[in-house]
Amino acid sequence: MPLINAKAELIEDAGLPALRLAGDAKPQDVPLSAPLVEIEFPKFRDGRGFTLARALREHYGFKGDIRAVGHFIPDQFVALVACGFTSFIPPEEHSPAQFAAALSATPETKQPGQLLRRMVSRALEG
Amino acid sequence: MSLHVITANRLHDGVSVWFAETGWAEHVGAATAFEDAALDAALRAAKPADVEAHVVDVRAVEVTREAGGLMPVAHREQIRASGPSVRADLPAGPWRNDTPLPPLPSASSTSPFAGIYRYDEYDRQFLRDRAAQFADQVARRQSGELSEDEFKPLRLMNGLYLQLHAYMLRVAIPYGVLSATQLRQLAYVARHYDRGYGHFTTRQNIQFNWLRLEDTPEVLAALAEADLHGIQTSGNCIRNVTTDEYAGAAADELVDPRLYAEIMRQWSTDHPEFTYLPRKFKIAIIGAPQDRAAARLHDIGIEAHKNAAGEPVFRVFAGGGLGRTPYVAIKLRDEVPVAELLRYNEAILRVYNALGRRDNIYKARIKILIREMKPEAFIQMVEDEYASLPPDYCLLTPEIVQAVAARFVAPDFPRQDTGVLAKALAEDPALRAWAKQNTHPHRAPGYISVAISLKPVGGIPGDASADEMDAVAALADKYSKGEIRVSHVQNLVLPHVAKDDLPALFAGLVEAGLASANVGLVTDIIACPGMDYCALATARSIPVSQRIAERLAPRQEEIGTLYVNISGCINACGHHHVGHIGLLGVDKNGEEVYQITLGGAADEKASIGSIIGPAVPTADVPDAVEAIVNAYIAARQEGERFIDTYRRLGNKPFKEAVYAAH
Numbered sequence: 001m002p003l004i005n006a007k008a009e010l011i012e013d014a015g016l017p018a019l020r021l022a023g024d025a026k027p028q029d030v031p032l033s034a035p036l037v038e039i040e041f042p043k044f045r046d047g048r049g050f051t052l053a054r055a056l057r058e059h060y061g062f063k064g065d066i067r068a069v070g071h072f073i074p075d076q077f078v079a080l081v082a083c084g085f086t087s088f089i090p091p092e093e094h095s096p097a098q099f100a101a102a103l104s105a106t107p108e109t110k111q112p113g114q115l116l117r118r119m120v121s122r123a124l125e126g
Numbered sequence: 127m128s129l130h131v132i133t134a135n136r137l138h139d140g141v142s143v144w145f146a147e148t149g150w151a152e153h154v155g156a157a158t159a160f161e162d163a164a165l166d167a168a169l170r171a172a173k174p175a176d177v178e179a180h181v182v183d184v185r186a187v188e189v190t191r192e193a194g195g196l197m198p199v200a201h202r203e204q205i206r207a208s209g210p211s212v213r214a215d216l217p218a219g220p221w222r223n224d225t226p227l228p229p230l231p232s233a234s235s236t237s238p239f240a241g242i243y244r245y246d247e248y249d250r251q252f253l254r255d256r257a258a259q260f261a262d263q264v265a266r267r268q269s270g271e272l273s274e275d276e277f278k279p280l281r282l283m284n285g286l287y288l289q290l291h292a293y294m295l296r297v298a299i300p301y302g303v304l305s306a307t308q309l310r311q312l313a314y315v316a317r318h319y320d321r322g323y324g325h326f327t328t329r330q331n332i333q334f335n336w337l338r339l340e341d342t343p344e345v346l347a348a349l350a351e352a353d354l355h356g357i358q359t360s361g362n363c364i365r366n367v368t369t370d371e372y373a374g375a376a377a378d379e380l381v382d383p384r385l386y387a388e389i390m391r392q393w394s395t396d397h398p399e400f401t402y403l404p405r406k407f408k409i410a411i412i413g414a415p416q417d418r419a420a421a422r423l424h425d426i427g428i429e430a431h432k433n434a435a436g437e438p439v440f441r442v443f444a445g446g447g448l449g450r451t452p453y454v455a456i457k458l459r460d461e462v463p464v465a466e467l468l469r470y471n472e473a474i475l476r477v478y479n480a481l482g483r484r485d486n487i488y489k490a491r492i493k494i495l496i497r498e499m500k501p502e503a504f505i506q507m508v509e510d511e512y513a514s515l516p517p518d519y520c521l522l523t524p525e526i527v528q529a530v531a532a533r534f535v536a537p538d539f540p541r542q543d544t545g546v547l548a549k550a551l552a553e554d555p556a557l558r559a560w561a562k563q564n565t566h567p568h569r570a571p572g573y574i575s576v577a578i579s580l581k582p583v584g585g586i587p588g589d590a591s592a593d594e595m596d597a598v599a600a601l602a603d604k605y606s607k608g609e610i611r612v613s614h615v616q617n618l619v620l621p622h623v624a625k626d627d628l629p630a631l632f633a634g635l636v637e638a639g640l641a642s643a644n645v646g647l648v649t650d651i652i653a654c655p656g657m658d659y660c661a662l663a664t665a666r667s668i669p670v671s672q673r674i675a676e677r678l679a680p681r682q683e684e685i686g687t688l689y690v691n692i693s694g695c696i697n698a699c700g701h702h703h704v705g706h707i708g709l710l711g712v713d714k715n716g717e718e719v720y721q722i723t724l725g726g727a728a729d730e731k732a733s734i735g736s737i738i739g740p741a742v743p744t745a746d747v748p749d750a751v752e753a754i755v756n757a758y759i760a761a762r763q764e765g766e767r768f769i770d771t772y773r774r775l776g777n778k779p780f781k782e783a784v785y786a787a788h
Contacts, residue, residue, distance in 0.1 A: 023484075024480075044276065044279075044402070045279055045362070045402055046402065046484055047362075047399075047400070047401065047402025047403055047404075047479060048479060048480060048484070050398065050399045050400075050401075050402065050479070051399055051476055051479040051480050052480070054398075054399050054476075055476070055480075058516060058519065059514055059515070059516075073272075073276055075263065075280055076402075078398070079396075079398035079399075079401060080398075082398035082399075083398050083399055093273075098271070105259065105262060115249075115252065115391075115392040115393075115395040115396060116389065116392035116393045116395075116468075116526070118252075119392060119526075119529065119530075120526055120529075
């Protein structure tokens with residue numbers, strides 16, 4: 001199975017011990033020392049993984065690798081990265097190339113983050 | 127022994143098609159009918175065509191063979207086969223050809239004084255990019271790279287549904303505010319890509335009913351040039367934020383909610399965490415003591431008011447909603463400060479996204495989560511989540527508020543009332559009757575707000591033709607600073623009209639055929655599109671609204687304020703639960719019947735109506751409503767509206783009146 005990073009580049013699996021989390025896992029139960037958690041998407045419409053990843057990163061300060069596994073689609077790639085995912089096992093029906101295409105099709109004005117964040121960052125730039 | 131045909135919708139234009147030996151035909155008459163024994167094999171033969179012939183939702187429907195040929199048994203399938211029953215005026219034949227279109231209205235029309243949020247080139251480019259992104263998704267769907275299952279949420283997030291006859295595009299009208307230029311752009315889409323009209327909805331949006339999938343990227347690109355879009359008007363994400371149609375104009379307003387509605391729009395657009403929620407999520411915000419946006423019936427309802435120090439603060443409610451389990455929202459906090467508004471919303475959404483049910487679509491809204499957890503436990507979880515957010519996370523700083531506020535034009539109101547209106551009112555009874563119903567007090571003494579009824583008796587509630595949209599845009603340019611509002615009761619509003627101009631505006635509306643003097647009266651009916659268009663509906667709500675309006679129009683002034691709301695299915699888009707009289711169309715053994723509820727209200731005294739008894743057949747609905755009205759008139763005390771009489775007496779006299787004859 002191919003493994004890609006947040007830039008949709010193929011990477012080697014380092015073979016770290018993985019802690020597999022379902023969508024209903026409680027972030028407070030995840031040991032912060034874990035080097036790798038895999039968050040499972042049973043189907044791409046199930047968005048619990050987004051909140052779980054974001055809670056781990058922003059609320060609990062988890063520093064390890066957060067990997068998306070299961071069924072998700074290239075059109076979600078940018079949002080997954082924005083929520084803190086750092087590696088991905090693309091589902092069988094969507095090749096790594098499709099994820100790379102989704103990233104390069106994302107123009108500058110579509111960088112991760114909602115409209116308000118974009119406006120604020122523009123205001124800060126001057 | 128039953129007979130079936132196989133049907134589907136064509137992928138590229140959504141047209142209903144019927145499986146025949148020669149391929150997919152546009153008319154049911156050409157379809158091949160299958161006996162039970164042959165049906166499974168035929169379905170297997172038709173299914174592979176899903177990819178190759180580019181059709182979706184392949185399935186069998188039962189038919190009978192009649193003198194005129196094959197006829198589906200189910201009403202919905204009959205309507206799919208023959209078109210809406212309420213639009214005999216539609217020209218026959220293809221409505222879309224590939225002749226070059228004229229330039230967009232936005233190329234030559236500007237509305238510099240309208241109180242819309244002003245886009246800059248960066249904002250506009252974002253919409254252009256979104257349209258281009260959707261064009262790519264459509265192409266990937268058509269090539270098979272995306273399955274229908276994967277494509278569906280993506281098209282929904284751009285407001286595109288597949289309905290009975292074609293694709294339906296829902297365009298957001300952010301918090302119901304439009305410029306005249308934007309309304310002209312909507313008219314352009316209606317005229318050139320649709321069949322000449324659009325439908326304004328209870329969530330201050332507009333829907334086009336007859337789009338081709340292949341045209342939608344172009345339509346979205348055209349809308350982008352007028353700062354309009356369909357982003358997040360559907361799908362399980364945060365939807366268009368709605369508000370009071372008199373925001374920024376009403377005399378009783380404490381805080382202008384549009385600024386915070388725009389901030390929440392920007393916060394929720396493309397929110398990476400909250401785009402695949404358990405279910406749709408609707409937010410409304412009001413800033414006046416009178417609730418004109420049904421805030422307590424939303425997933426999050428926000429009441430902006432002033433604290434003791436005179437600063438704007440927010441009273442936050444959650445868990446309201448209609449649908450099959452209607453609830454009035456519970457209160458979470460009284461005074462959320464401006465800086466904390468988005469943080470508090472984030473806490474609510476995060477609890478909902480993690481815990482909301484995903485096993486049952488009918489139990490997936492936040493209102494169910496709150497009731498299943500118990501409100502106290504839910505509030506505690508939100509508070510815990512809120513307390514643990516990093517202190518700078520999503521903080522709404524004064525600089526951000528200022529930056530957004532600076533994008534709104536602050537209108538000035540220099541005109542004085544010189545007595546022109548009083549004189550005209552004294553002379554013209556038609557103007558008097560219209561002004562009594564269709565105006566609302568303005569905060570500036572020389573001004574008034576005007577409601578334009580989209581409920582002509584016998585018409586389709588909320589529908590407006592392209593010509594009517596253009597006429598309203600012209601009147602708005604002339605009399606209302608180029609600004610228009612869409613109300614949640616499916617009417618339009620010109621918010622800022624000088625009182626001196628009211629007689630001239632009225633004359634203009636009469637000329638355009640838009641002067642129905644019925645706002646708030648019994649013929650000002652809310653109705654969803656119903657089974658004439660909608661794939662979910664179980665009954666035709668539009669014809670029922672027409673029959674009621676025709677019956678009661680001669681007495682509407684005598685009857686006074688009375689809200690009749692009609693939904694064509696349990697999903698309650700017609701807000702029947704909160705109508706003073708609510709009607710819910712359901713299918714009972716193939717017959718459309720209506721449940722009657724009484725006593726609902728959507729305002730600051732929000733309440734869910736209660737069912738008075740067994741459903742009545744469609745044909746008897748006008749009699750039943752008339753009986754209720756007669757019982758009210760017999761029992762009412764001086765100055766009592768229907769809802770007041772109902773609250774005083776309960777449903778007994780009305781129930782007796784409806785069922786006495788049966």
